[in-house]
Amino acid sequence: MAKRDPNKTARNKLDTEITDRLKVLWPKVAKDTGVQNLHAFNALIGGKAATFIDLKNEVISSHEEYLSQYLKGFARAIAEDGWTAGGAPFSSETLKHNKQLLLKSAATKEYFTLFLKRSFLRHYEELVRNRPAIQDAEIWIGQNNSDYGLLITPRYKNGTWENDKSEIRHFGHLYWTIGHILETGLVVDGDPNPMSFANVDEYLNFFQKVLVRPSGSIYERQIAKLYAEYVKAQDKPEEVPLLISELRYNGKDKRHKYRLDFCIINPITLNKVGIELSPWSTHGKLVGTKGKNQQQINDEAQANFEKEAEKHRAYFQKHSISTLIYTDKPLADIPKLFGEIEKYLKLRPETRQLEFQLMAEFL
Template sequence: MTTLTQDIQAKEEELSARLEEMREEALNRFSRIVGRESTLQQMHAHVGRNNNTFVDSVRMQFHSPEDFIARWLNGLTQQVMERKDAIARRRRFGDRKRTEEIIPEMLQDQFLHNYIHLFLERNFYRNFEARVRAKPDQNLWQVWFGAGKLVWGLLISPAHRFGEWANDKSQMRRENYAYWTVEHVLETGLIAPESEKPVMFSDVEAFLTFYQTVLARVSNSQYEQAISDRYLAYIRESESPGTVPLLIPELRYAGKEVKHLYRLDFSVLNPHTMKMVGFEISPASSHMSIAGSTKKTQKVLNEELSAKWCKEADKRNAYFEKFGITTITFTDKDLADIDQCWEDIRQALEERSSGPLTIEGAERELQAAYASVAV
């Protein structure tokens, strides 16, 4: 980690030196574009102050300087399209140019094009941890799971204060592990709400033993047991078990509260794609059966079945609204092939980002958008 920090610092210093050599010429060219003498601060303001305008740098994760620059350009393109009428009006009346005009024109000058790219690349390295870190929704800073009173928590940066577990927000941005993975569990441990210390695990195998003997044993479902067995075998066979997302059993909608509305049988919160998927084991025998049905009229049966379905639909909607979790249901037909059910879960565990935008493509779209503004 020390070597990485030194490399990043060296890269930032190199970029600063290159920018210093280019500044005088860059400022002269910038002044010609805006039509007046300008200061270095004024030029940099058009580029640097828009990091949270063109991209959501607080919440977005960037894979590389190129990814950051491409998304920054893409955000500028969207702003150009949204303000086309205002840009056209300023052109007609010769009003002072704004950022959404100045930057595209700077990028048409190859010298300024290189200067802006270097400036943004330096910004990426100056804020390296913040740029590469995945940014989960605040609702997922604490994940609580388990059935009944046997509740466990997985927090990003757990701290026990005033008798309660919470996240140490000052520490959260410094954590280096991928959230909600096996590595996350090994770094922070699991939280028992009534305990003042996390339950820690010495290595992957120690955690898998805990998963098998404690977490998986809570369920009486043969299907859930079969899924858990396959998950454990999958991690043991993995070349990089720490990066595997945790297959969370019984994710609780209301957190650690004993009384709560819903639990999802299994959930995958994938930090590599920021996709959240829940899996419901839903055989008709347990989810859609009606007690005493032989003594009830068809109307009553229909009403009770409708109520059960409404509850299932409400559950799906609630998890999606609160956590962004999409729910997949395995019915009797699906569960007849438990290996295929596992295959669907495995794909959610293994999915990785499809890759960043390219700078070239983002620049083409920006210039096309700017050229489309009517005079």
Template sequence: MAETGWKTEASLNAVIGGKAAEFMDLHHAQILSPDSYLSLYIKGFDEAKAQWGAQTHRENYERFKNSEIAQKYFALFLKRSYLKHFDEYSRMRPQLEESMIWIGQNKAHYGLFITPTWRKGEWVNDRSEIRHFPKRYWTIGHVLASGLVVDGDEDPIRFADTEAYLAFFKNTLVRASGSPYERAIAQHYIDFVRAAPEPEHVPLLIPEFRYGGKDAKHGYRLDFTIINPFTMEKVGFELSPWSTHGQLKGIKTKTQAEINEEAKANFEKEADKLRAYFKKHGVYALIYTDAQLADIPGLFAEMEKYLSPVDKVQQLDFELLNAFFK
């Protein structure tokens, strides 16, 4: 305190900690170590003090510059701050525009948000709380915490527990599609969740991901989508039986050229759909045709690896950490 001129430790801590959100993008940055956190802070501090009118930043910088022990305190404070918020800072967070998903059939669609907030007659995310969200993003725990929302209705749909959500998933979200393949996959997913040691950590099997969000006319829906809660990578599953995606009708009255042109148009429509999802939403989609649909257990076995993601960020041993600091 004598070397820096700050009167109390609390005021010194406030000067350091209170600027973190100003110097770093804590909404989106994935920070994997205390050193990275310190480095980002210093970079932001350096840029801030160079701004016009940033006299306070420059004065604070000079105080630290003139005291070696204050510099050590500065670094230690920031590293400890990172460790206190390790789960928040080390996790990958979706970009704001990707933090909401609209799912379901036309006129029966639902919004899956991270921190849904009703403002001025519509649902939005509370951006300031996204990084504090206590559950893994896009998992069973996520939907239990956030619920689902209906466009134009300020009352969210809440689920008391995992079983309540699974019943809604099966009987409302998937049943509406009318596809026996989707219903069969849904039942395998329900069994998978029930058998999981920690059901709330299982990624959501998101049905009918709407390309255009809540817009009534949006063109496409993707049968199922899974989002990795650690990397935010998206993979889609498009079920394409020949009876609904390829078979042509009335061919007896058509020329071979007309048949070829219609088949070509169907093929291009499916390809355009998958490209569109990748370009707009970053979803890489897998296509399953009749050969795979004949073996639903085998198809679901391929899905399971996406439903069992591994966190590649090494978790800290906090008991060892506490002992070290003591």
């Protein structure tokens, strides 16, 4: 039996208490405002949230912050007729009328603030989680003519794949995890049929044999094998971050400038770390030096070094990816090397996720 989340239990308890209080307040609110339809009055409050708050991008960690953002947007929408944070706009006259109703009495004010607090509780998981910026909500992997896209809310439109931006915050899995790819599958641009995976084993088989094997690197294959074993050994394999192979610098562009051997995106913080395997035989060794003088050899070696350094700077500047570089010495012991990678596969929930459990214990 799955262990009950004490934080979620505490939130549900608060939700029930607020709902009971709203039921007690409603007869007085209906009398004070003249609005007899409960659902219509609730829609007057909740239906404006997307207008007053940028729900696609804002990360909101408390009900006080949610109320503050709502009120700030409410005031701005009245002051700037037609302004909206992202939802449907409403005229200043309509909003002024709504404001008068919501401030009609002490009962309506309490109902209004409690309703917003309950809204925050019910959408807690969506509101507190870090969400990728729109430009970071899709990644493309693979070599030339063998590229695949991983999106959060993929939809096929006008012959290409894109995210349904309005649904990104509602995505039910941790971003960039095994569960994510099992939910969405991989896509090929120009093909309306996504490539789906029935279970963890099926994806890991594809990962090793189709995504990693074509690179020809014995080191990448060994790491992929250890990763597959690691995932299968976890109690919740669907929550393990993806070991993203061959991350393309220019996304789905047919001509790509760079690829990273591996990348891991932390699904909670969204921090990214790249993993580059750089054995001397392929990244440093010079061939065809016969007939070249020392200066020419040095110039060629420097050019190779500059190219490699530029690649890692470019990934950091464009994608905020810091890269770990493994050369021959660590590559001689792949199990030990994977032990270093493994720490980036472990999730550490943020402290704020405990707030409701702590509130219940202390209060």
